[in-house]
Amino acid sequence: MSLSSQLTAEQLANISPAELRQAIREGRHKANTSGLCTGFVQCNVAILPADWANEFLQFCQLNPKPCPVVAMSSQPGQIDMPEIAEGFDIRSDVPSYRIFKDGQFTEEVHDIKEYWRDDLVTFLLGCSFSFEEALLADGLEVRNISEAKNVPMYRTNIACKPAGRFSGDMVVSMRPFKAADAIRAIQICSRFPSVHGAPVHFGDPSLIGIKDINTPDYGDAVTIAEDEVPVFWACGVTPQVALEQAKPPFCITHSPGCMVVSDLPNSRLAIL
Structure with a gap:
Protein backbone atom coordinates (compact mmCIF):
# COMPACT_ATOMS: atom_id res chain seq x y z
CA MET A 1 0.00 0.00 0.00
CA SER A 2 1.30 3.46 -0.87
CA LEU A 3 0.48 6.38 1.41
CA SER A 4 -1.09 9.43 -0.20
CA SER A 5 -3.50 12.21 0.66
CA GLN A 6 -6.25 10.22 -1.10
CA LEU A 7 -6.23 7.38 1.42
CA THR A 8 -9.29 7.03 3.61
CA ALA A 9 -9.16 7.12 7.40
CA GLU A 10 -9.72 3.35 7.42
CA GLN A 11 -6.77 2.77 5.09
CA LEU A 12 -4.55 4.97 7.24
CA ALA A 13 -5.61 3.06 10.35
CA ASN A 14 -4.73 -0.26 8.74
CA ILE A 15 -1.47 0.65 7.02
CA SER A 16 1.44 -1.35 8.45
CA PRO A 17 4.09 0.38 10.59
CA ALA A 18 6.79 -0.47 8.01
CA GLU A 19 4.73 1.09 5.21
CA LEU A 20 4.08 4.20 7.26
CA ARG A 21 7.75 4.59 8.21
CA GLN A 22 8.71 4.26 4.54
CA ALA A 23 6.20 6.95 3.59
CA ILE A 24 7.54 9.22 6.36
CA ARG A 25 11.11 8.58 5.19
CA GLU A 26 10.12 9.59 1.65
CA GLY A 27 8.36 12.74 2.85
CA ARG A 28 4.88 11.51 1.96
CA HIS A 29 3.51 11.76 5.49
CA LYS A 30 4.47 14.74 7.68
CA ALA A 31 1.42 14.95 9.95
CA ASN A 32 0.48 13.53 13.36
CA THR A 33 0.18 9.76 13.80
CA SER A 34 -2.89 9.52 16.07
CA GLY A 35 -5.15 6.69 14.92
CA LEU A 36 -2.61 5.28 12.45
CA CYS A 37 -1.33 1.68 12.42
CA THR A 38 -3.94 0.23 14.72
CA GLY A 39 -2.48 -2.25 17.19
CA PHE A 40 1.10 -0.98 17.34
CA VAL A 41 3.06 0.96 19.95
CA GLN A 42 3.81 4.61 19.23
CA CYS A 43 6.64 6.46 20.97
CA ASN A 44 7.71 9.98 21.87
CA VAL A 45 11.30 10.91 21.08
CA ALA A 46 14.10 12.63 22.99
CA ILE A 47 17.65 12.76 21.57
CA LEU A 48 20.48 14.40 23.49
CA PRO A 49 24.27 14.28 23.93
CA ALA A 50 25.73 11.32 25.79
CA ASP A 51 27.01 13.46 28.66
CA TRP A 52 23.38 14.39 29.44
CA ALA A 53 21.89 10.92 28.91
CA ASN A 54 22.33 9.42 32.39
CA GLU A 55 20.64 12.36 34.11
CA PHE A 56 17.79 12.27 31.60
CA LEU A 57 17.35 8.54 32.16
CA GLN A 58 17.17 9.16 35.91
CA PHE A 59 14.56 11.88 35.31
CA CYS A 60 12.48 9.39 33.31
CA GLN A 61 12.82 6.72 35.99
CA LEU A 62 11.65 9.15 38.67
CA ASN A 63 8.70 10.28 36.52
CA PRO A 64 7.39 7.10 34.86
CA LYS A 65 3.88 8.40 34.10
CA PRO A 66 4.91 11.23 31.75
CA CYS A 67 8.25 9.62 30.74
CA PRO A 68 7.87 5.82 30.45
CA VAL A 69 10.98 4.50 28.67
CA VAL A 70 10.15 1.95 25.96
CA ALA A 71 13.64 1.81 24.43
CA MET A 72 16.94 3.69 24.29
CA SER A 73 20.16 3.56 22.33
CA SER A 74 22.58 0.88 23.45
CA GLN A 75 25.46 3.21 22.53
CA PRO A 76 25.94 6.83 21.42
CA GLY A 77 25.49 7.50 17.71
CA GLN A 78 23.23 4.48 17.15
CA ILE A 79 20.61 5.23 14.48
CA ASP A 80 18.75 1.91 14.44
CA MET A 81 16.73 0.29 17.24
CA PRO A 82 16.08 -3.30 16.15
CA GLU A 83 14.18 -4.07 19.34
CA ILE A 84 11.33 -1.80 18.20
CA ALA A 85 11.47 -2.13 14.39
CA GLU A 86 13.55 -3.78 11.69
CA GLY A 87 15.27 -1.28 9.42
CA PHE A 88 14.35 1.66 11.65
CA ASP A 89 16.33 4.90 11.25
CA ILE A 90 15.78 7.54 13.95
CA ARG A 91 17.10 10.24 11.58
CA SER A 92 14.27 9.94 9.05
CA ASP A 93 11.38 7.86 10.43
CA VAL A 94 9.60 10.53 12.50
CA PRO A 95 7.12 12.76 10.63
CA SER A 96 8.42 15.96 12.21
CA TYR A 97 11.27 16.84 14.60
CA ARG A 98 11.99 19.85 16.80
CA ILE A 99 15.55 21.16 17.19
CA PHE A 100 16.58 22.81 20.47
CA LYS A 101 19.79 24.73 21.16
CA ASP A 102 20.60 25.85 24.72
CA GLY A 103 17.02 25.01 25.66
CA GLN A 104 15.49 27.18 22.94
CA PHE A 105 13.33 25.72 20.18
CA THR A 106 14.98 26.82 16.92
CA GLU A 107 13.27 24.99 14.07
CA GLU A 108 11.04 22.15 12.94
CA VAL A 109 12.34 19.72 10.30
CA HIS A 110 11.29 16.42 8.70
CA ASP A 111 14.73 14.79 8.59
CA ILE A 112 17.69 15.12 10.97
CA LYS A 113 20.50 13.52 8.99
CA GLU A 114 22.33 16.84 8.67
CA TYR A 115 22.05 17.35 12.44
CA TRP A 116 23.16 13.86 13.46
CA ARG A 117 26.23 13.42 15.65
CA ASP A 118 28.12 10.39 16.93
CA ASP A 119 27.56 11.40 20.56
CA LEU A 120 23.74 11.45 20.44
CA VAL A 121 21.62 9.07 22.52
CA THR A 122 18.00 8.33 21.62
CA PHE A 123 15.18 7.70 24.09
CA LEU A 124 11.79 6.39 22.96
CA LEU A 125 9.03 7.02 25.48
CA GLY A 126 5.55 5.53 25.70
CA CYS A 127 2.76 7.51 24.04
CA SER A 128 -0.95 7.85 24.82
CA PHE A 129 -1.80 7.08 21.20
CA SER A 130 -1.13 3.44 22.08
CA PHE A 131 -3.94 3.24 24.64
CA GLU A 132 -6.41 5.05 22.37
CA GLU A 133 -6.89 1.74 20.57
CA ALA A 134 -8.07 0.08 23.79
CA LEU A 135 -10.54 2.92 24.39
CA LEU A 136 -11.92 2.58 20.88
CA ALA A 137 -12.18 -1.21 21.21
CA ASP A 138 -14.37 -0.70 24.28
CA GLY A 139 -16.73 1.49 22.29
CA LEU A 140 -15.55 4.84 23.66
CA GLU A 141 -15.20 7.80 21.34
CA VAL A 142 -11.74 9.35 21.22
CA ARG A 143 -12.54 12.90 20.18
CA ASN A 144 -9.24 13.82 18.57
CA ILE A 145 -9.57 10.78 16.30
CA SER A 146 -13.26 11.28 15.46
CA GLU A 147 -12.57 14.94 14.64
CA ALA A 148 -9.32 14.09 12.78
CA PRO A 239 10.50 15.97 28.51
CA GLN A 240 10.46 18.95 26.14
CA VAL A 241 9.64 21.21 29.09
CA ALA A 242 12.45 19.59 31.12
CA LEU A 243 14.86 20.03 28.22
CA GLU A 244 13.88 23.68 27.85
CA GLN A 245 14.69 24.26 31.52
CA ALA A 246 17.88 22.16 31.64
CA LYS A 247 19.20 23.90 28.52
CA PRO A 248 21.49 21.24 27.03
CA PRO A 249 23.56 22.78 24.23
CA PHE A 250 21.76 20.64 21.66
CA CYS A 251 18.86 18.19 21.61
CA ILE A 252 16.12 16.91 19.32
CA THR A 253 12.55 15.83 20.06
CA HIS A 254 9.52 14.78 18.03
CA SER A 255 7.02 17.49 17.14
CA PRO A 256 3.95 17.07 19.38
CA GLY A 257 1.69 14.38 17.93
CA CYS A 258 4.30 13.14 15.41
CA MET A 259 5.50 9.84 16.82
CA VAL A 260 7.72 6.88 16.08
CA VAL A 261 5.41 4.04 15.03
CA SER A 262 7.04 0.76 16.07
CA ASP A 263 6.49 -2.89 15.18
CA LEU A 264 5.69 -3.72 18.83
CA PRO A 265 2.07 -4.76 19.42
CA ASN A 266 0.18 -2.70 21.98
CA SER A 267 -0.91 -5.94 23.64
CA ARG A 268 2.69 -6.49 24.79
CA LEU A 269 2.45 -3.42 27.01
CA ALA A 270 -0.85 -4.36 28.68
CA ILE A 271 -1.04 -5.72 32.24
CA LEU A 272 -3.70 -8.41 32.31
Missing part, protein backbone atom coordinates in the same frame (compact mmCIF):
# COMPACT_ATOMS: atom_id res chain seq x y z
CA LYS A 149 -7.25 16.43 14.94
CA ASN A 150 -4.02 16.27 16.88
CA VAL A 151 -4.75 15.57 20.56
CA PRO A 152 -4.87 18.74 22.70
CA MET A 153 -1.94 19.06 25.13
CA TYR A 154 -1.44 21.50 27.99
CA ARG A 155 1.30 22.66 30.33
CA THR A 156 0.28 22.21 33.99
CA ASN A 157 1.43 23.12 37.48
CA ILE A 158 2.05 19.44 38.38
CA ALA A 159 5.73 19.31 39.31
CA CYS A 160 7.92 16.43 38.15
CA LYS A 161 10.58 15.00 40.44
CA PRO A 162 13.94 16.59 39.56
CA ALA A 163 17.03 14.64 38.56
CA GLY A 164 20.35 16.43 38.20
CA ARG A 165 19.91 19.24 35.69
CA PHE A 166 16.39 18.09 34.72
CA SER A 167 13.17 19.38 36.27
CA GLY A 168 9.89 20.94 35.20
CA ASP A 169 6.12 20.65 35.25
CA MET A 170 4.10 17.92 33.59
CA VAL A 171 2.42 18.29 30.20
CA VAL A 172 -0.91 16.48 29.84
CA SER A 173 -3.08 15.36 26.95
CA MET A 174 -6.87 15.66 27.16
CA ARG A 175 -9.83 13.62 25.93
CA PRO A 176 -13.41 14.48 26.94
CA PHE A 177 -15.91 11.85 28.14
CA LYS A 178 -19.24 11.59 29.85
CA ALA A 179 -18.77 10.75 33.55
CA ALA A 180 -19.53 7.04 33.24
CA ASP A 181 -17.24 6.75 30.20
CA ALA A 182 -14.49 8.63 32.05
CA ILE A 183 -14.58 6.01 34.80
CA ARG A 184 -14.36 3.26 32.19
CA ALA A 185 -11.44 5.02 30.48
CA ILE A 186 -9.58 5.16 33.80
CA GLN A 187 -10.12 1.42 34.29
CA ILE A 188 -8.92 0.60 30.77
CA CYS A 189 -5.82 2.79 30.83
CA SER A 190 -4.71 1.49 34.21
CA ARG A 191 -3.70 -1.66 32.30
CA PHE A 192 -1.14 0.31 30.25
CA PRO A 193 1.46 1.82 32.64
CA SER A 194 4.12 1.76 29.90
CA VAL A 195 2.08 4.28 27.89
CA HIS A 196 1.14 6.72 30.69
CA GLY A 197 -1.40 4.50 32.46
CA ALA A 198 -4.41 5.97 34.29
CA PRO A 199 -5.22 9.69 33.95
CA VAL A 200 -3.65 12.15 36.39
CA HIS A 201 -6.73 14.41 36.64
CA PHE A 202 -10.27 14.89 35.41
CA GLY A 203 -12.71 17.75 35.77
CA ASP A 204 -11.80 21.37 36.52
CA PRO A 205 -8.69 22.17 34.44
CA SER A 206 -7.82 25.20 36.58
CA LEU A 207 -6.91 22.88 39.45
CA ILE A 208 -3.84 21.76 37.50
CA GLY A 209 -2.97 25.22 36.18
CA ILE A 210 -4.77 25.18 32.83
CA LYS A 211 -6.32 28.61 32.24
CA ASP A 212 -8.21 27.98 29.00
CA ILE A 213 -9.24 24.45 27.99
CA ASN A 214 -10.04 25.71 24.49
CA THR A 215 -6.50 26.97 23.92
CA PRO A 216 -4.08 24.03 24.19
CA ASP A 217 -0.35 24.69 24.34
CA TYR A 218 0.21 21.95 21.75
CA GLY A 219 -2.07 20.12 19.33
CA ASP A 220 -5.63 21.16 18.49
CA ALA A 221 -8.70 22.09 20.50
CA VAL A 222 -11.52 19.50 20.36
CA THR A 223 -15.23 19.71 21.07
CA ILE A 224 -16.28 19.24 24.70
CA ALA A 225 -20.03 18.73 25.13
CA GLU A 226 -21.92 20.19 28.11
CA ASP A 227 -22.42 16.72 29.64
CA GLU A 228 -18.74 15.78 29.32
CA VAL A 229 -15.72 16.23 31.59
CA PRO A 230 -12.15 16.70 30.37
CA VAL A 231 -9.89 13.79 31.31
CA PHE A 232 -6.13 14.42 31.47
CA TRP A 233 -3.29 11.94 30.95
CA ALA A 234 0.43 12.46 31.56
CA CYS A 235 2.01 13.29 28.21
CA GLY A 236 5.34 12.52 26.58
CA VAL A 237 5.80 16.17 25.63
CA THR A 238 6.81 16.64 29.29
